[in-house]
Amino acid sequence: MNLCPVCGEKFLDDEISTISSHFYSIALSSDPTHIMWLNRNISKTKMQQYALNDKFTEFYDFSKEGLAMWIKKRFVARFFNDDPNVFVIDMQQPSEYTIMGYVTEHYHFLKQWVKSCAYILGRTDFSEIQKYEFDNISEEYFGKDGQPAHVDLLLQMGESVGLKKVEVISSVPLEKTVRALRYWDHVCSSEHWLDAMVSIHSLELIADKNVKDYGAKYAYFKPEILNDGITKEAVQFLKAGYEADQYHSGDALKLIEKYARLLKMEREVQSYFLRSMDFFYGYLEARHERGKMYEEKL
Amino acid sequence: MKRNYEGCALCDGTWGDYWREIEGENTFFCCSICADAFENMVNRVKKETGWKKIDSVSIEGNYSKGRDCVATSGDNRVEYFFRHEDGVITEFRVKS
Ligand SMILES: [Zn+2]
Numbered sequence: 443m444n445l446c447p448v449c450g451e452k453f454l455d456d457e458i459s460t461i462s463s464h465f466y467s468i469a470l471s472s473d474p475t476h477i478m479w480l481n482r483n484i485s486k487t488k489m490q491q492y493a494l495n496d497k498f499t500e501f502y503d504f505s506k507e508g509l510a511m512w513i514k515k516r517f518v519a520r521f522f523n524d525d526p527n528v529f530v531i532d533m534q535q536p537s538e539y540t541i542m543g544y545v546t547e548h549y550h551f552l553k554q555w556v557k558s559c560a561y562i563l564g565r566t567d568f569s570e571i572q573k574y575e576f577d578n579i580s581e582e583y584f585g586k587d588g589q590p591a592h593v594d595l596l597l598q599m600g601e602s603v604g605l606k607k608v609e610v611i612s613s614v615p616l617e618k619t620v621r622a623l624r625y626w627d628h629v630c631s632s633e634h635w636l637d638a639m640v641s642i643h644s645l646e647l648i649a650d651k652n653v654k655d656y657g658a659k660y661a662y663f664k665p666e667i668l669n670d671g672i673t674k675e676a677v678q679f680l681k682a683g684y685e686a687d688q689y690h691s692g693d694a695l696k697l698i699e700k701y702a703r704l705l706k707m708e709r710e711v712q713s714y715f716l717r718s719m720d721f722f723y724g725y726l727e728a729r730h731e732r733g734k735m736y737e738e739k740l
Numbered sequence: 741m742k743r744n745y746e747g748c749a750l751c752d753g754t755w756g757d758y759w760r761e762i763e764g765e766n767t768f769f770c771c772s773i774c775a776d777a778f779e780n781m782v783n784r785v786k787k788e789t790g791w792k793k794i795d796s797v798s799i800e801g802n803y804s805k806g807r808d809c810v811a812t813s814g815d816n817r818v819e820y821f822f823r824h825e826d827g828v829i830t831e832f833r834v835k836s
Pocket residue numbers: 446447448449450451464468476
């Protein structure tokens with residue numbers, strides 16, 4: 443099966459022609475979301491259906507580098523290109539408001555994250571997947587090997603720029619965050635565990651320190667800010683993500699590549715990844731919006 | 741109205757087939773969101789400048805970067821920047 447990365451419509455087969463003709467006919471009716479997706483990923487120029495099909499074949503082709511690298515490169519092209527996400531721009535020179543916006547929206551993200559991981563753990567029978575999710579849950583939410591949990595480091599980072607923990611915990615996430623969290627909750631609780639896995643763990647590429655190897659023009663942040671520039675607590679939080687390579691996207695993507703091949707789910711895994719990435723894009727915009735709100739309030 | 745794009749008046753894309761009358765002229769857009777953004781932008785320029793009509797608009801940029809524009813009316817000219825979200829103008833700045 444496959445699904446449309448824009449509207450989520452499911453297709454029984456995973457032929458490229460099925461998905462490309464879906465886009466072709468919906469673009470004819472001037473649907474904004476599908477057209478924006480075509481403009482961004484395929485071409486701004488309208489073409490014949492057969493030509494669009496060729497472009498989609500090219501777009502989905504991972505035969506040269508493998509599925510994991512295809513995901514890395516697509517992610518980098520979306521978030522770290524010449525025209526990066528607005529929150530990636532904020533992070534190049536983070537102000538205290540950037541950090542505050544980050545903390546508030548990300549607190550809600552992590553609350554969903556731990557549930558998403560647990561759904562995957564509960565819905566697979568492969569023990570190496572369960573072990574992976576178990577470690578991830580521990581590290582993010584409960585603390586592992588005597589280390590503080592990432593969620594605690596996040597809240598401490600907020601406190602260090604004057605954002606009270608209670609304010610974060612009692613906040614209501616912004617609309618784009620809510621929309622994304624609702625989507626991930628749905629995928630992880632109801633769709634195949636592998637589709638769930640790619641939907642959430644591909645997103646950890648945002649903090650991958652190797653993004654420049656996959657063509658990124660920017661990194662999530664400049665490593666120099668770990669030496670000076672922001673608070674000690676912010677450094678601790680960012681470092682924890684930055685240095686926890688083994689649990690971040692690298693390992694997950696290897697597992698995803700392996701099981702997608704084994705279970706013959708490669709195409710749908712690609713589409714779930716693409717769809718999730720767009721929700722994540724909006725979620726990062728929400729971090730920026732929240733930062734702006736703090737800036738205007740103070 | 742003279743425009744620098746041959747495709748959609750806002751984004752220059754050629755997908756879609758959405759038409760709306762802008763300043764008395766039937767104008768091509770790829771979708772209703774681009775049409776809303778363009779129409780709101782034109783109205784905002786007229787409000788800021790007090791112009792009765794706009795002769796030309798040229799646009800450079802995109803959704804995430806925002807758009808740098810030049811509009812003219814007779815001998816008058818204005819440079820500005822704007823962003824939109826779902827067709828609603830979220831940022832508008834006349835450049836000095
Ligand atoms: Zn669709």
